[in-house]
Amino acid sequence: MTRRDANWLIAKAGASVAGQAFLSSWLASAHEMNEGAPAEPDRWINYKPQFFSPEEFAILDRFTTLLIPTDETPGAREAHVAQFIDFIVFSSREYSPETQVEWRKAMDWLRTRHFDEQLMGKMSEPEHEGHHVFQTMKQLAVYGFYTSRIGLIENLEYKGVSYYTSFPACTHPEHRNV
């Protein structure tokens, strides 16, 4: 979590009493995680969408926060997943223009159907006509979240890419018999 993110969260969560309690427990738990992992470069705070229109970006933001919400741990919003997706789709223009076509179609589909939480639920079902749109968007959103510092280090508590003196051996007798 960057200082700017923290400021943003404090401003948001501090607005209510419940929010304050949530924030203090959350910040305390952050200390138990892989603190040695480097900070995420500060590239999203002032990011302006380059591919999606403001209306599309609002839909994208809604989709990603429904997919990976902020609950006991930070979610897609704090990890700037919508911004990441905009950057990736924008950067597809040179070697993967088909990606841009796919996302524009996905956005048209969602916009004409007035995307909301209810539609999200329906689209998540494999039989639904919008399931391929759901999967396309989910795939990149999940990638964006779990490759961010918030997703990888704070949520998943990934321990690699650090310096250790030994590799952790299994110490569970129950794993020796299946």
Add this chain to the structure above:
Amino acid sequence: MTLAQAGYKVALIEAGSSISPAKDFHHRLPYQLEFRGMGQPGLLRKHFRGSTEYNYRIMIDDRENPYTTAVDKPFSWSRSRVLGGRTLHWARASDRMSDFEFKAASRDGYGEDWPISYKDVAPYYDRVERFIGVSGAAADLPQFPDGSFLPAMPLNCAETIFKAACGKLGIPVTPRRVAQLTRTLNGRPPCHYCGNCINGCDVNAMFNTVGTTLPPALKTGNVTVLCDSVVSHVLMNEENRASGVRYIERFSQKSFEVSARVVILAGSSLENTRLLLLSQNGGLANSSGVLGHYLMDQVGGAGVTGYLPPLRGSAIRNDDGKAGGLQIPNFNNIGKSRAAKFIRGYGMSASGGAGMFPAFAPSLPGFGSDYKKQVKALYPAYARVWMSGGEMLAQKENFVELDPVVRDKWGIPALKIHCTHSDNDRAVYADFFDRAQEIFHAAKGEITSAKPLMGVPGGLIHEVGTCRMGDDPTKSVLNSFCQTHDVKNLYVFGGGCFVTTGDKHPTLTMMALTARGCDHLIDAVRRSEI
């Protein structure tokens, strides 16, 4: 190194740039990269085959170095052009081949035996292992010969469960043998378990030539390294001797010649063969007509993946740190047991735990808080069994030639590759799928992957053959010391000499055969034979 230490002056000519692991490699998490590891969308898939955003700058750009295939016969040729080449980001698995492989033809009647047996190579395996450092444990299996090992890396929880499952099925297993130090060796520090190996090791705890064999070679003062120098062909004189090589300076496009008493090609299996094809009409050292033929990769593809329920929701550990796993050596067609459906065999690997990216997450159904919690719970339980290498049969119809039209950036004709799998190769892969499922079930694991797809040839990046060794000069290009039958002062080191792929990772055998070839070369020069 061996040649420089014996007092010979060596010019090492490298087509790519120079590199310093300490300066150029460092730990990086995906969020420190512009595209989080995938590279600019489409770029790596289209032009930098088999690479990631971490390492593509030291891989080959297909636009500068094209190769061609028939439309319906894809071949994935993953290449690196930099000092140290693919040793900078290889998977480090270091297995010895056995006589089940060297003498396979005598056992099942298919193809040719190697002109060497295990006892010829064993001393060189010893020498190489002691120098590069291979961590592993003795398994006492004739098909998976033991070596001079550093202490093995411990098994993590998933690997321990898979080991128990294999025990139940009567399948022997051993920690994957890897050229990764578990203690200091020859001034190189032990592994620090960052798991960053294939993106380049910053301290040379994993074997790569730049940090391991090159420094002692340079210390002799006998080696001149010429980087950014693209060799275009071997020069020959009127006495049928190789007199040197011609190379093109990568940036200026200027052409130079280096003369030498002995010429050694060591630029990877297919680049070596390409150079021989470029050096003489019809191919240099090709009186046998087999140069370019018998191209092989190993059989492989996607593995079987799923979860190990006892690990669901367990504490996150550094499972990613050794980037290794459990090795399940081949057990097919060994001793009296004969697989009815195919000849030869395959090795498997198994591992699991909290890897970097939760690969299962995009296809895990659902969304919202529940979904997020499920990903977290399954993260340490993720597990997979994959094929570490299956034997692909040597077939003369699988071959490389020079493309009549396409040339690289320096005007040098590109390779055209023709390679397809045989029915036996497909049967080997089908059997792997059955066995991998059995192991998963014995581990009481839950399989979530669909039936895996067999990879296209080249996909394992174990391409070998096209310059095979043999005792009979009418059926092979090289003798058992990797010296060409036709030109006595021309040696070809690497995977080109392989007669079969076997079921082991090929690199250790390439290194052992190179050490053996160097001894032969030194001896031959001393006796004035070359």
